[in-house]
Amino acid sequence: MINTNCSSSHSRKALCCKMSVEFDTFIESNKKWFCHFDDDNYVNVPRLVRFLGDYSPMEDWYLGKTSIQAPLEITNKDKVSQKVKFWFATGGAGFCLSRALALKMMPVASGGKFISTGEKIRLPDDVTMGYIIEHLLRKPLTVVEQFHSHLEPMKFIRREILEDQISFSYSKNKDEWNVVKIEGFDVKYDPNRFLSLHCYLFPRFTFCPR
Known part of the structure; x- marks a missing residue:
């Protein structure tokens, strides 16, 4: 665990601050891949590792999933006001960057520059990442x-493909939960279904129902 010393709020600046520390921590490491997942994600780590094995960290890779149907269009008010379009991978699903790509990002993302880039376009962390890369x-x-x-909708992820998926999420809208459809623990004990999903994928754990 690393204390980012950023605000615990969900504001744009706080999110960019945390992402900036994550990025700098990765740059200082000798790791091949930088992967970010939000705290409402379940990540099948062994599946993620196998997936990344098909890609070279020495090549430029920005891997993730969009949350919008068309590229985001913003007005970039740098020296001249102009409209720019780009895709971004939502942090709500997670994304991964290769070391080669991260090193190319350093002039505009390392040493706290990620925060200032986010402030310039006035957009949150995952969108700022897409702006820099794309x-x-x-x-x-x-x-x-x-x-x-x-x-x-999580319920449409079919049981027979669960083992092949990498990240899952959940949300609650009033009294309705958007969760993976899986049997297991009582709903009151496991409302987001992550424990039940974990036991379906890795049943050897002692706390899993027999």
Whole structure:
């Protein structure tokens, strides 16, 4: 666990602050991949590792899933006011960057520059990431269908493909839960179904129902 010393709020600046620390921590490490998932994600880590094995960290890869139907269009008020379009991978489903791509991002993302870039376009962390990669560096997003955010209906992920998926999410709208459809623990004990999902994928754990 790393204390980012950022605000615990969900404001744009707080989110960019946390992402900035994550990015700098990755740059200082010798790791091949930078992967970010939100705290409402369940991540099948062994599946993620196998998936990344098909890609080279020495090439430029921006892997994730969009949450919108068309590229985001913003007015970039830099030296000249102009409209720019770009895709971004939603943090609600998670995304991964190769080391090669992260190193190219350093001039506009490392050492706290990620925060100032986010402030310049006045957009949150995952959108700022897409702006840097797709617009500034001209590197395209590779869509990964096995990443899932709460913005899609979880109940439509079929049981027979659960083991092949990488990330899952959930949300609650009034009294209705958007969750993976899976048997297991009592709904009162496991409302977001993550414990039940974990036991379906990895039944060897002692706390799983027999």
